[in-house]
Structure formats: C-alpha cells, structure tokens
Amino acid sequence: xxxxxFRSDWKEYLSEKLMELxxxxxxxxxxxxxxxLYFNAVRRKLPSKKRTVxxxxxxxxxxxxxxxxxxxxxxxRNGKDLNPYLSRGTKSLAGNxxxxxxxxxxxxxxxxxxxxDGYIERTDNLLxxxxxxxxxxxxxxxxxxxxxxxxxxxxxxxxxPNVLSKCKTVSGPxxxxxxxxxxxxxxxxxVTITVTDGTTxxxxxxxxxxxxxxxxxxxxADRTLARIDDLQGIxxxxxxxxxxxxxxxEADEATIKLIIEDDxxxxxEPNRNIRFNFPINW
Numbered sequence: 048x049x050x051x052x053f054r055s056d057w058k059e060y061l062s063e064k065l066m067e068l069x070x071x072x073x074x075x076x077x078x079x080x081x082x083x084l085y086f087n088a089v090r091r092k093l094p095s096k097k098r099t100v101x102x103x104x105x106x107x108x109x110x111x112x113x114x115x116x117x118x119x120x121x122x123x124r125n126g127k128d129l130n131p132y133l134s135r136g137t138k139s140l141a142g143n144x145x146x147x148x149x150x151x152x153x154x155x156x157x158x159x160x161x162x163x164d165g166y167i168e169r170t171d172n173l174l175x176x177x178x179x180x181x182x183x184x185x186x187x188x189x190x191x192x193x194x195x196x197x198x199x200x201x202x203x204x205x206x207x208p209n210v211l212s213k214c215k216t217v218s219g220p221x222x223x224x225x226x227x228x229x230x231x232x233x234x235x236x237x238v239t240i241t242v243t244d245g246t247t248x249x250x251x252x253x254x255x256x257x258x259x260x261x262x263x264x265x266x267x268a269d270r271t272l273a274r275i276d277d278l279q280g281i282x283x284x285x286x287x288x289x290x291x292x293x294x295x296x297e298a299d300e301a302t303i304k305l306i307i308e309d310d311x312x313x314x315x316e317p318n319r320n321i322r323f324n325f326p327i328n329w
Contacts, residue, residue, distance in 0.1 A: 151252030
C-alpha cells in the first residue's frame with residue numbers, strides 16, 4: 048500500500064518558501080489562499096537576474112535623481128538585488144499592489160541612502176517600470192500616486208507595442224478619468240485602457256479578482272494544485288510498478304513524497320531513501 052499526501056508535501060514546501068520571503072504560512076487560510084499568497088509575494092519582488100534596460104523616448108530623469116537612476120540601471124544590468132528600491136509594502140506577504148495586479152508595472156524609489164530597514168530612502172517621485180525575465184522597460188518618473196495614470200500604458204504602446212500585443216481587445220473606447228479608475232481599482236473592478244490611436248487593451252497583468260488578487264496568481268495557484276492532484280492520481284494508478292521497483296509486494300506499506308525544489312520536482316520513498324526517476328511534466 049502506498050501512502051501519499053502530495054498536498055501536504057506542497058504545504059511543507061510552501062511554508063519554507065513563505066518563511067524565506069519574510070512571512071509564514073497562515074493557518075487561518077486554506078492551502079489555495081496560501082498558495083495565492085506565495086505567488087503574489089514572489090511577483091511583487093524582483094528576482095536578481097541580468098536584464099537589458101530599455102528606456103522610453105518620453106523618459107526624463109530630474110537632475111536630483113540621476114545618480115540614483117544610474118545606480119538602478121547598473122543593478123539591473125548586472126543582476127544585483129533591486130528590491131531595496133521597491134515599496135516597503137513588499138515586506139508584508141499579505142500586501143496587494145493593485146497597480147502591479149492590474150497593469151504589471153512596478154514603482155521604484157529614487158533615493159541614494161540605504162535605511163536601517165534595508166530599503167532605500169523614500170522619494171516623492173518614483174520610477175515606473177515594467178519587468179520581464181530578461182528586460183526592464185523604464186517608462187517615466189512620475190509623482191507618488193500616479194497609480195491610475197494611463198500615460199504609463201500609452202508610453203508602453205508608443206515604444207514597445209509588442210509588449211501589449213496579447214492584451215488587445217475589440218471593446219470600444221471608454222471615457223474614464225484617473226479618479227474614476229482609482230475608484231474602480233479600489234473596488235477591484237477591471238477596465239480596459241484606450242490609447243490615443245484608438246487601440247484598446249485589457250489590463251496587461253490580467254486584472255484582479257473580486258478579492259483584489261492578481262488573476263494570474265489565482266490561476267497559477269489553481270493550476271499548481273491541480274497538477275499536484277493529477278500527479279498523485281498517476282502515482283496511485285501505478286502503485287504496482289512502484290512496489291515492483293522497490294522489490295515489495297502490494298501488501299507492503301511504502302510512502303511516496305513529492306520533493307519540490309526550485310529547479311525541479313522528484314519522488315522519494317523516505318524510509319528506504321529510494322529516489323524515483325519518474326517523468327513529471329510540470
């Protein structure tokens with residue numbers, strides 16, 4: 048008989064990762080909500096990796112921020128830690144960045160001194176940018192609170208329309224002020240953005256759920272748990288093969304654990320220290 052509890056194995060991994068991110072598994076929430084919490088926390092921070100820096104033609108750096116901006120570019124190009132420049136809200140796993148959830152845009156502070164809490168000194172004006180695995184798109188320096196300023200989407204459209212190509216929609220233009228958008232965003236309502244040439248886009252980051260979570264985080268959580276359940280079903284369906292591989296009868300008890308690592312997944316019988324080369328299509 049095989050003993051399997053892959054959701055428990057995922058919870059164990061999740062607890063470790065949430066601790067690494069500065070928080071902990073919330074026992075007051077279910078596994079789905081904690082998984083969403085994890086994906087949200089990961090997305091709000093920026094992994095240290097080398098990226099190409101692309102600057103918009105509209106980008107203007109006030110003279111007092113030039114030194115900080117040049118340092119930020121150096122950090123990005125060399126794959127160093129950019130997180131001290133992010134919002135202090137990233138310290139809280141439960142925080143939600145609605146600008147990031149809806150439009151996929153980060154904001155960075157342009158201070159020079161590192162505070163005791165590990166964050167760069169705060170500035171009234173912020174550098175707004177969009178980050179992919181290999182590219183940093185520097186949009187513009189705007190005031191703190193330009194969260195619903197559609198100039199940010201206009202800049203991406205004008206400079207790198209391919210970045211938004213998957214978000215195009217045929218919906219007609221809307222007439223919403225920045226304050227209208229701010230109100231709707233606080234209510235977690237998703238609306239399109241129409242730029243000056245009439246092109247209309249869905250929210251580039253997928254938008255928000257009614258709870259304010261990024262739709263992609265919710266989707267990734269559901270997909271991850273569905274795959275874990277599918278994998279458990281496959282293993283149980285092949286219990287005879289697993290027993291044979293361990294030279295056991297089906298009456299013998301064995302435990303199969305799902306071992307999750309940052310670079311892959313594998314299966315282990317911990318009591319006998321047997322690792323299985325079981326193909327996992329994650």
